[in-house]
Amino acid sequence: MKKWIVCENLRSAYNVGNIMRTADGLGWGVILLGYTAPKDHKKVTKTALGAEENIEIMNFTTLEEFYAWIKDNNILLVSAEKTDKSISLIQVLTEKSRLMEAPSLAVLMGNEITGVEEETLTKSDYVTHIDMIGTKESFNVGQAAAILMWEFNKILS
Numbered sequence: 001m002k003k004w005i006v007c008e009n010l011r012s013a014y015n016v017g018n019i020m021r022t023a024d025g026l027g028w029g030v031i032l033l034g035y036t037a038p039k040d041h042k043k044v045t046k047t048a049l050g051a052e053e054n055i056e057i058m059n060f061t062t063l064e065e066f067y068a069w070i071k072d073n074n075i076l077l078v079s080a081e082k083t084d085k086s087i088s089l090i091q092v093l094t095e096k097s098r099l100m101e102a103p104s105l106a107v108l109m110g111n112e113i114t115g116v117e118e119e120t121l122t123k124s125d126y127v128t129h130i131d132m133i134g135t136k137e138s139f140n141v142g143q144a145a146a147i148l149m150w151e152f153n154k155i156l157s
Contacts, residue, residue: 002104008033009033009117010037013043015140017048021047026150033063034061076098076104076125087129100156110141
């Protein structure tokens, strides 16, 4: 199964490089969506440390072309966002058979401040969140992406 981590409108090029480096280590491809910094941005290359040259990277400038690609390729889309309707990552992972049936998986990380685009949430097969134990409501997007990639690898590898 091909696995993609999607960076939707990420503000920080450093976060993008961090995600690319983690994706390389865990065997994922990366999709850059919207105004997310490109792989050759100097802040991306500084934190990716060459991973940007070793992984498959796709770019979509508009959400519409990304949605069409997802639909055309029958890709299961999981968006990471805490909402009133989101379900725990633990619950998503228990649906192993549905995850295993998908030809590919795309796990989408949203903007560090505004989160995942509302339209993306409506087009997602799952909207999930990582249960937090401490006082903070969320992780840094790079750390959240690492947790999600790690946890999905345990189920799908």
